[in-house]
Amino acid sequence: MKLGFIGTGNMAGAIMGGVIKSGLFKPEEIIGADLLEAGREKVKTLYGIHVTADNKEVVEKAETIILSVKPQFYESVIAEIKDVVKPEQIVITIAPGKTLEWLAKQFGKDVKLVRTMPNTPAMVGEGMTAACRNEFVTDEELEGAKKILSAFGKVEVVSEHLMDVVVSVSGSSPAYVFMFIEAMADAAVADGMPRAQAYQFAAQAVLGSAKMVLETGKHPGELKDMVCSPGGTTIEAVRVLEEKGLRSAVIEAMKACTDIAKKM
Structure with missing residues (x-):
């Protein structure tokens, strides 16, 4: 065999x-x-x-x-x-x-x-x-x-x-992404969308976004800017995410994950 x-x-x-x-x-x-x-x-x-x-x-x-x-x-x-x-x-x-x-x-x-x-x-x-x-x-x-x-x-x-x-950026990261999808779906449910449908919308949005990064070769920041119209809804959401420290939270979580991996 x-x-x-x-x-x-x-x-x-x-x-x-x-x-x-x-x-x-x-x-x-x-x-x-x-x-x-x-x-x-x-x-x-x-x-x-x-x-x-x-x-x-x-x-x-x-x-x-x-x-x-x-x-x-x-x-x-x-x-x-x-x-x-x-x-x-x-x-x-x-x-x-x-x-x-x-x-x-x-x-x-x-x-x-x-x-x-x-x-x-x-x-x-x-x-x-x-x-x-x-x-x-x-x-x-x-x-x-x-x-x-x-x-x-x-x-x-x-x-x-x-x-x-690698452990932090791909091995463990599906857990972070699942949390993000769950949070997006919770917000959609809070605004009246049925839960099953909310998971479908959130998950497909994440899948499609990841595919754009891989297939277009464009920088994620450039792709983000393409969605953000002046004075629009998306840039307001981005402003709140920055205010709440999304990037810093992700970076600190991944550094903690890497540190644990080094000690295993």
Whole structure:
């Protein structure tokens, strides 16, 4: 088999769905391990992959392994599988705070490692993933890892020292955006709009705005200015947001997030 997962939770499922939908891998080329039978059966039913309760079986059968367990389980899982990991295999990690140096120490031998930080929009095919590699991963192997990661969204290679920043700007940021959408919808409800409709309007506005940034290549400030007519409604709303400290609140929240990531 070509691709193996240790852990079959939501992020693993998002990756499985992405690579199968893209045609990169067939279901029969994927194996996933999970201690919980419910987790195994869920991905088997959804994606038709092979499943097992044995982490070592995944390593023994797959060419590329994705460690998709929670960060607190990395040490014990690596201790379990390190002796069966082969020199030619690539191990992709998705845990915040687990550096390439830390991972190498856990394995205790030369292992091809690709450290990544995806985010939850991967579950709808719109993920943003950062990736970095250790010295044993070739350019060709990195491109292969990027193909896997791009099957559920966008991927960028970054220097490892930026990984903690990635946590705040894309890993955790969906939570900030959800709060913004919820606040926008609450305001619309307060002004008489039905809640379901308010969520639809707010979410679509955020989606469309983000797409404008990505597809036009224009600076966000320029796009903002395009909406703000002199003496109009939008500039008045912008004035209040500035008065209430929106930018400062976002910046301070992200700096706090990055600080926590550095301590993990």
